[in-house]
Amino acid sequence: MQKFISQQNLGRLLDKLIADGKRVIAPRMDAGTPLYGPLADAAGIVLDQLPRRSAKETFFPVCEDIMSYGKEGQQVTLRDVSPASFPETILVGVRPCDAAAIPVLDAVFSWDYQDEFFLERRRRTTIVGLACTQADDACFCTAVGLSPAAPKGSDLFLTPVEGGGYACETFTGKGEALVNNHGELFAEPNGAPALPLAEPQTEKFDLKKVKAWLDDHFEDPAWDSIAVRCIGCGACAFLCPACHCFDIVDEGTEKAGKRRKSWDACGFWKFTHHASGHNPRDLQPKRYRNRIMHKFKYYDDKFGQTLCTGCGRCIRFCPVGIDIAAIVDEISKK
Amino acid sequence: MNDNPIDTTIYAAVTEAIQDEARRILSEGSVSAVVGYAAARRKGSAQPVVITQADDAGKLIFSAACVNNLAVYLTKAKKEIPKAGKIGIVVKGCDLKALVGLMGESQLKREELYLIGVPCAGVLASTAQPARELTGDTIAPKCRECDNHLPQGCDFVPDQRPVTLELAGKYSAEIARLEAMTPAERWAYWKEQFKKCIKCYACRQVCPFCFCEQCLCDRNKPQMVETTPRPAGNTAWHIVRAMHLAGRCAGCAECERVCPMDIPLNLLNRKMAKELKELYDYEAGFEVREKGPLAMYDEKDDQSFIK
Ligand code: SF4
Ligand code: SF4
Ligand code: SF4
Ligand code: SF4
Ligand code: SF4
Numbered sequence: 001m002q003k004f005i006s007q008q009n010l011g012r013l014l015d016k017l018i019a020d021g022k023r024v025i026a027p028r029m030d031a032g033t034p035l036y037g038p039l040a041d042a043a044g045i046v047l048d049q050l051p052r053r054s055a056k057e058t059f060f061p062v063c064e065d066i067m068s069y070g071k072e073g074q075q076v077t078l079r080d081v082s083p084a085s086f087p088e089t090i091l092v093g094v095r096p097c098d099a100a101a102i103p104v105l106d107a108v109f110s111w112d113y114q115d116e117f118f119l120e121r122r123r124r125t126t127i128v129g130l131a132c133t134q135a136d137d138a139c140f141c142t143a144v145g146l147s148p149a150a151p152k153g154s155d156l157f158l159t160p161v162e163g164g165g166y167a168c169e170t171f172t173g174k175g176e177a178l179v180n181n182h183g184e185l186f187a188e189p190n191g192a193p194a195l196p197l198a199e200p201q202t203e204k205f206d207l208k209k210v211k212a213w214l215d216d217h218f219e220d221p222a223w224d225s226i227a228v229r230c231i232g233c234g235a236c237a238f239l240c241p242a243c244h245c246f247d248i249v250d251e252g253t254e255k256a257g258k259r260r261k262s263w264d265a266c267g268f269w270k271f272t273h274h275a276s277g278h279n280p281r282d283l284q285p286k287r288y289r290n291r292i293m294h295k296f297k298y299y300d301d302k303f304g305q306t307l308c309t310g311c312g313r314c315i316r317f318c319p320v321g322i323d324i325a326a327i328v329d330e331i332s333k334k
Numbered sequence: 335m336n337d338n339p340i341d342t343t344i345y346a347a348v349t350e351a352i353q354d355e356a357r358r359i360l361s362e363g364s365v366s367a368v369v370g371y372a373a374a375r376r377k378g379s380a381q382p383v384v385i386t387q388a389d390d391a392g393k394l395i396f397s398a399a400c401v402n403n404l405a406v407y408l409t410k411a412k413k414e415i416p417k418a419g420k421i422g423i424v425v426k427g428c429d430l431k432a433l434v435g436l437m438g439e440s441q442l443k444r445e446e447l448y449l450i451g452v453p454c455a456g457v458l459a460s461t462a463q464p465a466r467e468l469t470g471d472t473i474a475p476k477c478r479e480c481d482n483h484l485p486q487g488c489d490f491v492p493d494q495r496p497v498t499l500e501l502a503g504k505y506s507a508e509i510a511r512l513e514a515m516t517p518a519e520r521w522a523y524w525k526e527q528f529k530k531c532i533k534c535y536a537c538r539q540v541c542p543f544c545f546c547e548q549c550l551c552d553r554n555k556p557q558m559v560e561t562t563p564r565p566a567g568n569t570a571w572h573i574v575r576a577m578h579l580a581g582r583c584a585g586c587a588e589c590e591r592v593c594p595m596d597i598p599l600n601l602l603n604r605k606m607a608k609e610l611k612e613l614y615d616y617e618a619g620f621e622v623r624e625k626g627p628l629a630m631y632d633e634k635d636d637q638s639f640i641k
Contacts, residue, residue: 031526031527031529031596033530053532053594062532063562063564137377138462224414228384231539231540233535233538234532234534235534235536235594238534249554249561260562262562263563270552283413283414284412284414316461316463317462317592317594319402319588320382320402321374321402323374323375323376
């Protein structure tokens with residue numbers, strides 16, 4: 001279904017959803033940093049900056065309680081967190097590189113174990129994607145087969161058009177329901193041409209070739225030169241829309257506490273540190289190798305896709321300037 | 335707003351001098367490796383590099399994007415860097431303080447280093463957009479307060495002399511603003527900041543003084559501070575870190591630069607430095623000292639806080 005929505009009506013739509021008690025998550029400023037988060041009103045939305053962290057946290061929060069416990073005398077009580085309490089959510093203004101990562105995560109969280117914390121939030125969320133009109137030289141969605149206009153992962157996709165407003169296209173029943181429930185705010189397509197899309201400059205990678213090299217170069221001196229400067233923080237993984245490792249810890253006292261799930265990262269020394277004291281990934285290049293292998297080989301082996309959508313966040317914010325696009329390009333030329 | 339460009343024309347000559355010197359010491363065999371900066375893919379960008387061959391000396395550069403404090407690569411925490419024999423390292427004046435501090439803490443020996451000092455007019459605050467021009471607006475806040483544009487005590491410093499602008503300091507003004515707040519207001523400010531922390535530990539990993547092989551904050555048997563990114567554990571983490579770095583922090587501001595959540599971490603460290611100056615007349619600096627004020631006891635120390 002194709003429609004048109006004016007700038008004003010988009011604002012009205014968001015305010016109406018909020019007034020109806022829906023949770024509207026969108027990019028907005030949080031103590032000076034652009035982040036996705038609950039919108040108080042439509043005026044707070046910030047659409048001209050890529051949020052620092054990706055949209056994945058809508059489904060996979062930085063930290064969440066998954067259980068709580070209490071102990072009184074000999075009596076122990078355990079309380080589950082019920083996914084039924086998750087609010088219905090409209091996630092708005094999602095960049096194509098963020099939206100495309102969501103179906104990628106679906107595969108991970110529903111493969112052997114069904115992660116209801118992720119999946120229930122997913123079920124209750126409608127995703128409104130937004131085409132990009134600006135890119136910088138860290139953006140490389142086009143190099144991994146996506147584009148600034150790719151609707152992958154979006155239920156409803158908005159493209160800014162000349163003269164203001166957005167062309168809307170629905171891709172799923174959820175997207176159609178959102179439009180139908182607020183039909184008065186949408187108009188028939190007005191034929192105005194789309195504003196010029198962003199043009200990421202990176203050349204398309206030959207991902208088959210990259211994978212073929214990774215398939216038989218687990219051991220290679222190149223890993224040392226690629227990763228010797230990596231300092232082993234979690235910045236790249238935490239900002240990434242597709243990274244999904246987590247840790248589970250119990251926090252609290254003997255009397256009361258919570259079991260919590262929070263983000264983890266393969267760059268950390270502790271990530272593979274065994275209880276025996278042995279660490280199979282003892283040096284940073286081995287940890288960085290895992291990052292590349294997971295994104296361009298292991299995930300592909302298992303799910304037939306790449307675990308990178310080219311958002312460029314890890315490039316912009318790596319403390320030591322490690323550039324995944326440059327590394328993939330280097331590998332593809334081997 | 336201060337979009338006056340800062341003169342970085344000397345950086346081309348500095349680059350050349352660094353390359354020549356690295357080539358000379360590597361081919362002579364007087365060092366086994368040189369830690370420096372190399373150009374990267376994005377326009378104007380730079381990244382740390384370790385070279386071991388004289389033929390690779392041409393890769394070295396110095397530009398406004400050379401923000402990293404490379405001292406982190408010489409600590410125990412970086413086991414990947416070859417440590418055999420003497421190591422050459424490219425240092426800005428601000429980074430030199432960290433090397434001196436590490437010598438005082440017996441992490442490095444002066445005779446194992448070959449210091450290539452950089453005449454520096456300033457570097458960028460952020461490398462998220464490396465192609466930006468160096469101006470009064472884009473310069474790193476630490477450069478506004480720099481007193482060491484021409485490093486002293488190095489083995490080699492190129493001949494160039496940097497031209498610097500007079501810029502108003504940012505940290506002292508920010509600290510004064512925070513000090514003027516009531517404790518409740520100050521607490522509210524930091525709570526808001528710490529709330530944003532995602533425990534990515536980039537601040538720890540980039541810090542030359544966070545070289546502990548096992549950080550207290552990584553302990554899980556028993557857990558010493560809550561490891562999850564939530565207000566309680568975040569606050570504990572930042573207080574532990576501020577205390578651990580008091581009197582040690584070299585002020586390189588790397589922790590603050592790399593924080594993806596824009597938390598002004600250097601304010602904490604600079605505030606601690608100010609307290610140490612007032613209480614113990616102590617400053618981390620360019621003199622190798624064996625003990626910092628929080629690692630030794632002196633009967634003349636202020637006792638008034640012990641109740
Ligand atoms: S990589 Fe850049 S241009 Fe491409 S979708 Fe993401 S933000 Fe938009
Ligand atoms: S690649 Fe960069 S961001 Fe990622 S772990 Fe290494 S240093 Fe940190
Ligand atoms: S690996 Fe980097 S560029 Fe790719 S999706 Fe993750 S953060 Fe974005
Ligand atoms: S605490 Fe921050 S400013 Fe101080 S030495 Fe470490 S990285 Fe540099
Ligand atoms: S770099 Fe910032 S977000 Fe990461 S652990 Fe340090 S303070 Fe927290």
